[in-house]
Amino acid sequence: MVLDSDSPKEQSVRVVVRVRPMNEKENKANTLPVTLIRGVGQRQIRQVYHFDSVYTSYSTQCEVFETVRPLVHEVMQGFEATVFAYGQTGTGKTHTMEGEIVCEEKKGIIPRAVEAIFESLGEKGKYVSSAVSASYLEIYNEELSDLLTEARCGEMWGDAADERGVYNGRSSHADGAPKLSLVEDKGDGKRRGKGVYAHNLSEHEVCSAADVLGLIARAQERRRVGETRMNKHSSRSHCVFTLTRKNINQSLLTLGRVISTLRDAGGKDKARIPYRDSKLTRLLQESLGGRCKTVVIATLSPSQLAVEESASTLSYVEKAQGITNKPVATSFLKYLEEQAAEAEAALARKHTQQAEIVARAEEAEAARDTAVADLAAMTAEAERLRSALDETEAERRGLAY
Numbered sequence: 224m225v226l227d228s229d230s231p232k233e234q235s236v237r238v239v240v241r242v243r244p245m246n247e248k249e250n251k252a253n254t255l256p257v258t259l260i261r262g263v264g265q266r267q268i269r270q271v272y273h274f275d276s277v278y279t280s281y282s283t284q285c286e287v288f289e290t291v292r293p294l295v296h297e298v299m300q301g302f303e304a305t306v307f308a309y310g311q312t313g314t315g316k317t318h319t320m321e322g323e324i325v326c327e328e329k330k331g332i333i334p335r336a337v338e339a340i341f342e343s344l345g346e347k348g349k350y351v352s353s354a355v356s357a358s359y360l361e362i363y364n365e366e367l368s369d370l371l372t373e374a375r376c377g378e379m380w381g382d383a384a385d386e387r388g389v390y391n392g393r394s395s396h397a398d399g400a401p402k403l404s405l406v407e408d409k410g411d412g413k414r415r416g417k418g419v420y421a422h423n424l425s426e427h428e429v430c431s432a433a434d435v436l437g438l439i440a441r442a443q444e445r446r447r448v449g450e451t452r453m454n455k456h457s458s459r460s461h462c463v464f465t466l467t468r469k470n471i472n473q474s475l476l477t478l479g480r481v482i483s484t485l486r487d488a489g490g491k492d493k494a495r496i497p498y499r500d501s502k503l504t505r506l507l508q509e510s511l512g513g514r515c516k517t518v519v520i521a522t523l524s525p526s527q528l529a530v531e532e533s534a535s536t537l538s539y540v541e542k543a544q545g546i547t548n549k550p551v552a553t554s555f556l557k558y559l560e561e562q563a564a565e566a567e568a569a570l571a572r573k574h575t576q577q578a579e580i581v582a583r584a585e586e587a588e589a590a591r592d593t594a595v596a597d598l599a600a601m602t603a604e605a606e607r608l609r610s611a612l613d614e615t616e617a618e619r620r621g622l623a624y
């Protein structure tokens with residue numbers, strides 16, 4: 224292990240922007256694309272933003288993946304990494320992250336990253352042993368769902384069931400998925416905690432990229448069925464959607480506040496950062512200002528129809544660029560934990576040896592005391608016998624005269 228490269232160094236959150244092509248509706252509206260990228264268009268740029276990379280509507284899934292490929296390498300070295308997509312609805316978050324998982328050209332970051340991980344694990348002589356597991360969590364309406372497990376009876380609706388267990392209209396997005404809560408494991412002096420995590424989220428051991436793609440397909444189907452179910456219950460669902468939208472905004476507002484506070488505080492006053500105000504930000508705690516390596520992908524529509532949302536997305540994520548994390552390789556932390564555990568075990572062995580020596584000394588002392596007592600008793604008995612013998616001898620002599 225090369226400790227030097229593993230020790231914590233500050234690293235900024237990287238932000239890249241991806242502009243999708245105009246869609247049918249935008250083309251029909253006959254509006255011109257308004258998102259311009261320096262060096263590509265000649266039109267006047269009214270607002271200039273700076274990012275680590277920018278992908279145009281011509282960029283391929285493969286090109287976008289190159290932005291996060293270094294993270295895969297770092298994960299294999301023991302670092303934790305997060306990639307998250309941020310953007311208005313319909314701008315290409317799912318396309319970028321998942322894409323069409325069965326199509327070589329159109330598959331997104333997750334399938335490509337998974338393939339790269341298994342490729343690396345398969346390299347001869349590189350790893351002695353390995354274990355990979357996957358989970359799939361959805362946050363919707365401040366409710367957490369495990370998309371890879373069927374709910375057991377009574378578990379399915381979570382907050383969407385009233386006290387009698389009757390569905391109350393606050394529907395779950397994912398059909399039949401168990402509802403989970405967040406817990407925080409802070410660890411202790413000896414053990415590094417897991418941080419904030421979803422309690423009981425199922426983890427599925429996977430042995431190949433195909434296993435992971437199977438899990439993604441299962442989760443996507445679960446989401447699709449859930450969405451269809453909600454659309455069918457039209458009027459009630461409308462309420463659900465409104466309420467929902469409020470909560471999603473709440474989550475995003477909190478994400479915005481977390482980003483601004485991190486920027487202002489420069490990561491110094493952690494207590495002030497409102498991570499706890501939404502489930503999304505609690506889960507992203509290590510990704511923003513924590514120990515992860517993080518890439519944010521902002522997705523945009525190029526259309527004039529979306530200009531306000533695009534400007535808001537760009538200002539939002541430009542701020543995230545100034546956030547610094549302190550990535551620590553888990554292998555380094557593990558190494559320190561192992562060293563501490565070894566030292567503790569050695570100390571415990573010494574204590575045991577010492578206790579054994581003391582016990583043996585006590586045993587020897589007790590045996591010596593017993594031997595001394597036995598000797599004294601034998602001496603006394605010998606003296607008694609001698610005097611008895613003397614007496615008998617005297618008597619014998621008396622009789623002889």
Ligand SMILES: Nc1ncnc2c1ncn2[C@@H]1O[C@H](COP(=O)(O)OP(=O)(O)OP(=O)(O)O)[C@@H](O)[C@H]1O
Nearest residue numbers: 242243244310311312313314315316317318319522
């Ligand atoms: N870069 C792209 N190239 C081609 N098509 C794209 C691109 N980005 C998005 N699309 C298409 O645009 C549509 C909307 O994209 P997508 O579903 O990924 O948006 P989203 O941001 O995940 O939306 P939502 O927030 O509503 O889930 C899809 O049909 C998708 O295939």
